[in-house]
Amino acid sequence: MDKRRIDSGDTLSATLAGDLRSIVGRLKRRLREQGTVGDFTPSQVAVLLRLERDGPATVSSLARAEGMRPQSMGTTIAPLEAAGLLAGSPDPDDGRQTLLSLTETCRTYLRKNRAAREDWLCRTIQARLTADEQRHLATAVKLLERLAAD
Numbered sequence: 001m002d003k004r005r006i007d008s009g010d011t012l013s014a015t016l017a018g019d020l021r022s023i024v025g026r027l028k029r030r031l032r033e034q035g036t037v038g039d040f041t042p043s044q045v046a047v048l049l050r051l052e053r054d055g056p057a058t059v060s061s062l063a064r065a066e067g068m069r070p071q072s073m074g075t076t077i078a079p080l081e082a083a084g085l086l087a088g089s090p091d092p093d094d095g096r097q098t099l100l101s102l103t104e105t106c107r108t109y110l111r112k113n114r115a116a117r118e119d120w121l122c123r124t125i126q127a128r129l130t131a132d133e134q135r136h137l138a139t140a141v142k143l144l145e146r147l148a149a150d
Helices: 009-034 042-054 059-066 070-082 104-128 131-148
Strands: 086-091 094-102
Touching: 009 104, 042 059, 042 070, 042 094, 042 104, 059 070, 059 094, 070 086, 094 104
Parallel strands: none
Antiparallel strands: 086 094
């Protein structure tokens, strides 16, 4: 952070916002490199994460949530189904619809990817930060949690 740019609370907030956005973006890219994202597109990853977070959904509801046309969503999910990562079952509220959900294979894949990323981050924290810096980071994490709260 450039101390010369900090001359008021508003300027400090703006500087912190820009610095934080940049740093979080770089950290996100580094973490992404540590997992095995395979040949999935960003849209496919978004669908997998949405199904994991929100539970089973129809193609139409996924398309709405992701801002896509249902036909485009069908193209997005077809390879995921073919790879055995998604399974369909009849919608109990509307038998004409199919509810998509994650398979156990997919859940295992997601867990392993997260574990790989967290392992890299843990090793990096231990290697690059002193014990005192790690305590400062713990305090910063609490502040970041407050920023990210709904």
